Amino acid sequence: MDSLSRRLLASVAVPLALFAALMMLVLDIGFRTLAERSLRQVLDSQIVALIAAAEPQPNGGYAPPPQALDPGLARPRSGLYAEIRSPQHRWRSPSMAGLSADFGEPPASRQRELYYADFGRDRVAIESRTIRFENDPHGARTLIFSVAASLGPYEQQLWRFRSELLAWFTGSMVLLLVTLAALQHWVLAPVRRLEREIHEVEEGRTEKLGTGYPRELAGVARNLNALLIGERRRVVRYRDTLGNLAHSLKTPLAVMRSSLPAGTPPGTLGAEIDRMSGIIEHQLKRAAASGGALLGAAPVEVEQVATELRMALLRVYAGKDLIIELALAPGAQFIGDRGDLTELLGNLLDNACKWCRSRVRLTAGSDGAMQVRERLSLTIEDDGPGISAADRARVLERGVRADASVPGHGLGLAMVRDTVDLYGGQLMIDRSPLGGARVAVRLSGR
Amino acid sequence: MRVLVVEDEATLREALRSRLVGAGFTVDVASDGNEGLFAGQEYPLDVAIIDLGLPGLSGLELIRRLRAARKAYPILILTARDNWQDKVTGLQAGADDYVVKPFHFEEILARLQALLRRAGGWASPQLKCGPIVLDTRAQTVEVQGAAVELTTFEYRILEHLMLHAGEVISKSELTERLYQQDFERDSNVIEVLVGRLRRKLDPHDDVRPIETLRGRGYRFALSRDPPS
Numbered sequence: 001m002d003s004l005s006r007r008l009l010a011s012v013a014v015p016l017a018l019f020a021a022l023m024m025l026v027l028d029i030g031f032r033t034l035a036e037r038s039l040r041q042v043l044d045s046q047i048v049a050l051i052a053a054a055e056p057q058p059n060g061g062y063a064p065p066p067q068a069l070d071p072g073l074a075r076p077r078s079g080l081y082a083e084i085r086s087p088q089h090r091w092r093s094p095s096m097a098g099l100s101a102d103f104g105e106p107p108a109s110r111q112r113e114l115y116y117a118d119f120g121r122d123r124v125a126i127e128s129r130t131i132r133f134e135n136d137p138h139g140a141r142t143l144i145f146s147v148a149a150s151l152g153p154y155e156q157q158l159w160r161f162r163s164e165l166l167a168w169f170t171g172s173m174v175l176l177l178v179t180l181a182a183l184q185h186w187v188l189a190p191v192r193r194l195e196r197e198i199h200e201v202e203e204g205r206t207e208k209l210g211t212g213y214p215r216e217l218a219g220v221a222r223n224l225n226a227l228l229i230g231e232r233r234r235v236v237r238y239r240d241t242l243g244n245l246a247h248s249l250k251t252p253l254a255v256m257r258s259s260l261p262a263g264t265p266p267g268t269l270g271a272e273i274d275r276m277s278g279i280i281e282h283q284l285k286r287a288a289a290s291g292g293a294l295l296g297a298a299p300v301e302v303e304q305v306a307t308e309l310r311m312a313l314l315r316v317y318a319g320k321d322l323i324i325e326l327a328l329a330p331g332a333q334f335i336g337d338r339g340d341l342t343e344l345l346g347n348l349l350d351n352a353c354k355w356c357r358s359r360v361r362l363t364a365g366s367d368g369a370m371q372v373r374e375r376l377s378l379t380i381e382d383d384g385p386g387i388s389a390a391d392r393a394r395v396l397e398r399g400v401r402a403d404a405s406v407p408g409h410g411l412g413l414a415m416v417r418d419t420v421d422l423y424g425g426q427l428m429i430d431r432s433p434l435g436g437a438r439v440a441v442r443l444s445g446r
Numbered sequence: 447m448r449v450l451v452v453e454d455e456a457t458l459r460e461a462l463r464s465r466l467v468g469a470g471f472t473v474d475v476a477s478d479g480n481e482g483l484f485a486g487q488e489y490p491l492d493v494a495i496i497d498l499g500l501p502g503l504s505g506l507e508l509i510r511r512l513r514a515a516r517k518a519y520p521i522l523i524l525t526a527r528d529n530w531q532d533k534v535t536g537l538q539a540g541a542d543d544y545v546v547k548p549f550h551f552e553e554i555l556a557r558l559q560a561l562l563r564r565a566g567g568w569a570s571p572q573l574k575c576g577p578i579v580l581d582t583r584a585q586t587v588e589v590q591g592a593a594v595e596l597t598t599f600e601y602r603i604l605e606h607l608m609l610h611a612g613e614v615i616s617k618s619e620l621t622e623r624l625y626q627q628d629f630e631r632d633s634n635v636i637e638v639l640v641g642r643l644r645r646k647l648d649p650h651d652d653v654r655p656i657e658t659l660r661g662r663g664y665r666f667a668l669s670r671d672p673p674s
Contacts, residue, residue: 258461346530
């Protein structure tokens, strides 16, 4: 029941089924009452006719004359039977020929009620009247007139009625539900579209929600769009501000440093300038890392970023005879901010280029079996001296360099770790088959 | 070596200029992008240092225009924005290396020398041609293991010739790299300096490191040692 459309359908279908069942019950009762009443009328008129036609017989009993008999009573096994019974005699209608049956005693308390009996395989409804004939030539006597009608045709009718009723109800129910489902499909189409478009925005396949929503949803879509665009603009402005702040803080620092007389030993002032620029560097970079996919920002092609960085690094390290190998699975994408990926790969590749003898390798792949958060795997290896097990945890700390003789602020790996943490990914350092360090990162991607 | 510094911050520009002069460079300065473009196109430069955050013509645009004007000398970027996206953009525009502010001057010097070596096809900071070894970092020259004292001008001429070992360098090209302004271009000065260099490097006149090509200029004739 976690879907609106299923809820709606159920909310209509359940009462509808209950209503149909109730209707069927009411109609069934009504039909039975009606049928019973008409049966009773038949029996009433038959018994009245029988009583009227009954004449004393020479043998002392009573019987109607054969020409006065209802055709139903004359035809054998017609389903309509009659009996006139006195203590000494009994007359039965010709329709009962060969039928061993007993009308039984009418229930004393309910004289005019119908009662039921089995005539062979036939179930019948019986009406009896007990009449006392006072002025009979053979003396006063009590006669029991009984008329029975087979319930077969009545039951057949009932069942036919029931099956027709069921068919009609089922048919109209199905028709109604199908119509409802279709209507609901139409009514909920904008909601489904909204859902689909939000999903697309999440996956970065589209920048914002489309237009043309019905009035009730148009406001939601418009506000969501405003939020998305506002958020993107905010991040861009935020980064610009941070960049300008870095620029306006670091240029004066550069001025201060350059004002130190040439050849002064690295004294207090120089050390403080270093410390300040280190803090600015770290804090501003940390603040600039977006730490998550911006909704609606397109996924980043790893290949594009890697190719650009490779070109840049080959330029910077032109004095070093090195090979940067890119082994990228086609279509590997990073779901997140382009700047974050560039920073992360730039730092890792720069480290690898700094330390390698001649080979650096970047492997990128997308592992569909992993959850989205860890789907993109990036591995950076080199054939340099590697990082000893003892140093691996230490180099991730801010400002620690395993070997102070190679230039760099030592912030690279710590920044990488911060970025990976922000994205909820994984970072691992071990030894590469190439001989040097291997840094493996898992990030959200596809 | 003639270097152009394009930096809008006056104190920094002046500090860089004096330090670079102290390190033996001939220095041109420009305080914004348009000045930088003029200097970069008009002067015979060996290398340029360009700040990315320039007023007027931006650093990036300046680099693009210089490259579009077929200026091939190495360019070193100065940037306050230490992120890879900016570095990549700068390098794509045609720069060769970057230094992040605030820098140590020694770092700038090391990068400049590396760029100059690379531009001349040298891989190591020590230029070795047979018995002559020139160390661009220490700015020292040794002949057969013995240190040779050179004046600043002598050193600059030798460094330029050795960086471009095998190529013919005209007298006017050498003059331009020694003097910042277009003084009277007295080619006799170069001849005197080269003559002194020859005597200091080759007192017995048996190595003959510097060839004179009449009417065309000079050439460092010893072949480069393969990198060890």
